[in-house]
Amino acid sequence: MEADIFKALADPNRRAMLERLASGELTGSALGEGFAISQPAMSQHIAVLRGAGLIRERREGRSVHYAVNPDGMAPLHDWLSRYQAFWPERLGRLKDFLKEMDQ
Amino acid sequence: MEADIFKALADPNRRAMLERLASGELTGSALGEGFAISQPAMSQHIAVLRGAGLIRERREGRSVHYAVNPDGMAPLHDWLSRYQAFWPERLGRLKDFLKEMDQ
DNA sequence: CCAACACATAAGCCAATACTTATGAGTCGC
DNA sequence: GCGACTCATAAGTATTGGCTTATGTGTTGG
Numbered sequence: 514m515e516a517d518i519f520k521a522l523a524d525p526n527r528r529a530m531l532e533r534l535a536s537g538e539l540t541g542s543a544l545g546e547g548f549a550i551s552q553p554a555m556s557q558h559i560a561v562l563r564g565a566g567l568i569r570e571r572r573e574g575r576s577v578h579y580a581v582n583p584d585g586m587a588p589l590h591d592w593l594s595r596y597q598a599f600w601p602e603r604l605g606r607l608k609d610f611l612k613e614m615d616q
Numbered sequence: 617m618e619a620d621i622f623k624a625l626a627d628p629n630r631r632a633m634l635e636r637l638a639s640g641e642l643t644g645s646a647l648g649e650g651f652a653i654s655q656p657a658m659s660q661h662i663a664v665l666r667g668a669g670l671i672r673e674r675r676e677g678r679s680v681h682y683a684v685n686p687d688g689m690a691p692l693h694d695w696l697s698r699y700q701a702f703w704p705e706r707l708g709r710l711k712d713f714l715k716e717m718d719q
Numbered sequence: 720c721c722a723a724c725a726c727a728t729a730a731g732c733c734a735a736t737a738c739t740t741a742t743g744a745g746t747c748g749c
Numbered sequence: 750g751c752g753a754c755t756c757a758t759a760a761g762t763a764t765t766g767g768c769t770t771a772t773g774t775g776t777t778g779g
Contacts, residue, residue: 516628519626519631523625523626526767532698535698541725541726542724542726550768550769552727553727556726556727557728559726560727560728575725575726576726576776586696586699593689596638596684645754656738656740656758656759657737657738658756659756660738661737662756662757678745678747678755678756679746720779722777722778722779723778724776724777724778728772728773729771731770733766733767733768734765734766734767736766737762738762740759741760741761742758743756744758747752747753749753
């Protein structure tokens with residue numbers, strides 16, 4: 514699981530795809546625009562991201578709408594939290610951020 | 617930078633090494649114990665982790681002590697925070713954690 | 720129906736990478 | 750100084766991974 518996530522994120526194209534999806538749901542062809550790779554390459558990347566649980570898909574007619582999976586990054590976050598002890602100053606900044614959010 | 621981190625973390629052996637180092641500083645040979653790979657392989661993995669800024673080293677005599685770099689994971693954390701909007705419930709748990717820390 | 724469309728799968732190719740053995744460079748104890 | 754020790758580097762090999770072209774599967778509109 515965790516390993517699949519790290520592997521999926523190791524590729525810059527896949528990270529870029531995720532970042533585009535972070536702005537909202539997109540169909541496969543819409544997501545592919547701006548990438549200098551073929552449609553099959555995109556499809557394969559999507560398969561990897563889905564295999565890692567990072568995206569969800571919703572078929573609608575002949576197109577498929579992809580979106581970021583709400584808690585797909587959770588295992589990564591959990592893994593990363595093991596190292597929070599190493600950056601107390603960042604915790605402070607995060608605290609400020611959360612305080613702001615409360616208002 | 618960011619790309620180097622993701623690439624470094626894509627390998628399970630390197631992640632395991634980091635997790636061992638999270639418990640505290642270790643020399644190269646001590647870090648290598650329990651891994652079924654050769655010493656040069658370990659050394660190469662270490663070079664990748666250092667290249668990604670994830671570990672620091674301290675020479676002491678003929679051995680080298682490796683440790684997690686305090687803010688090496690910061691770029692990863694920053695990247696990940698872009699997706700925090702997708703897990704509000706996790707933010708809640710984190711808030712509780714920080715509140716506990718204050719006491 | 721049938722042609723165009725949207726996406727997935729197959730198969731092959733090439734580059735990146737993780738591993739090996741062999742060796743190098745520096746340090747320590749005797 | 751010399752052998753043992755710790756780690757790094759070199760060079761070669763085998764696997765992995767991302768890309769391509771070609772093709773398959775399902776959907777839609779005329």
